Amino acid sequence: xxxxxxxxxxxxxxxxxxxxxxxxxxxxxxxxxxxxxxxxxxxxxxxxxxxxxxxxxxxxxxxxxxxxxxxxxxxxxxxxxxxxxxxxxxxxxxxxxxxxxxxxxxxxxxxxxxxxxxxxxxxxxxxxxxxxxxxxxxxxxxxxxxxxxxxxxxxxxxxxxxxxxxxxxxxxxxxxxxxxxxxxxxxxxxx
Numbered sequence: 001x002x003x004x005x006x007x008x009x010x011x012x013x014x015x016x017x018x019x020x021x022x023x024x025x026x027x028x029x030x031x032x033x034x035x036x037x038x039x040x041x042x043x044x045x046x047x048x049x050x051x052x053x054x055x056x057x058x059x060x061x062x063x064x065x066x067x068x069x070x071x072x073x074x075x076x077x078x079x080x081x082x083x084x085x086x087x088x089x090x091x092x093x094x095x096x097x098x099x100x101x102x103x104x105x106x107x108x109x110x111x112x113x114x115x116x117x118x119x120x121x122x123x124x125x126x127x128x129x130x131x132x133x134x135x136x137x138x139x140x141x142x143x144x145x146x147x148x149x150x151x152x153x154x155x156x157x158x159x160x161x162x163x164x165x166x167x168x169x170x171x172x173x174x175x176x177x178x179x180x181x182x183x184x185x186x187x188x189x190x191x
Contacts (some may be wrong), residue, residue, distance in 0.1 A: 008076040014099075014172060022066070026122045028074040033115045040082070042188020044074050047083050047180075049189075050167035054178040060088045061106060061175055068099030069108070071126050077125060083109040085174060102130035107174045109136045114142040129154045134171045145182040147171075185191070 005013075007030055014032055015023045022033040044065050051063040063085050071077035078099045085107040086100070087093075093101040108127055110119040119137050127135045128151060133149040135156065143164065149171045150158035162168055164186070167179040 001062065006076070008155050011076070012112075015133050023120075024079045025077050026071070026078060026079060026118060027060065029122075031115060031118060032111060034091060036111070036113050037080075039140075039186075039188050040111050040113060041050060042190065044083055044188075046184055046189040047109060049179060049181065054176045056085060056086075056176050059175045064090075064092060068097060069073075069102050069105055069127075069130060069132070070095040071102065071130050073126050073129055077126070079126060082109040082111050085176065091171050093173075094170060102132060105130070105132045107134045107136065107170065108132050109185075111138040112140045120146065121156070124148055124156065128156045130168065134174050136168055136170075136180070138182075140186055143186065145180075145185050163170040 007025055011023050011025055011030055015158050018032060020035040033056055034051045048063055056063055065083055067069055067084060068078045068080050071079060078177050084105055087104040090100050090104040092103045109122060112119045116139065121145060124135065132142050133151050137146040139146055145162045145168050145169050148156035150156060164183050167181045170176055170178040170180065
């Protein structure tokens with residue numbers, strides 16, 4: 001008797017066979033992304049420092065990298081955002097596969113890599129349908145940043161594109177007052 005592999009089983013197998021790669025299921029589609037480059041890592045380090053300085057912990061929030069968010073777009077759908085601002089008790093809301101309930105996510109930031117089309121496409125819809133209040137894309141492919149916010153009815157009503165020299169203002173309802181310069185989102189802190 002032959003066993004047909006489910007998409008969730010395939011994702012688990014790929015995660016084991018490709019260490020360091022990011023495996024996600026986005027709207028029923030399996031995606032695999034190779035490890036990120038140094039500029040990508042510098043951006044995530046810089047974001048951690050900025051949210052620390054802005055007092056995110058004192059506001060009852062945590063800033064984390066590469067934790068899964070369970071998505072309502074399909075039975076096995078999940079994503080692994082580059083950077084997330086989450087409720088302090090997020091670890092108590094684990095669903096499966098090291099993925100957490102979407103309602104603990106306040107802000108998600110993706111820094112584009114080889115899978116840039118997912119970050120600017122399917123993830124916009126997926127994060128909105130999951131109820132993530134704000135989504136920032138450091139779109140290195142187009143050399144710009146995009147802020148998706150004003151979440152209503154499972155869709156972002158505001159999509160603001162910002163160029164180098166401008167800053168992304170983190171929406172007030174996220175819980176932290178912070179300006180994120182587009183140049184640093186795209187390049188990380190080179191110093």
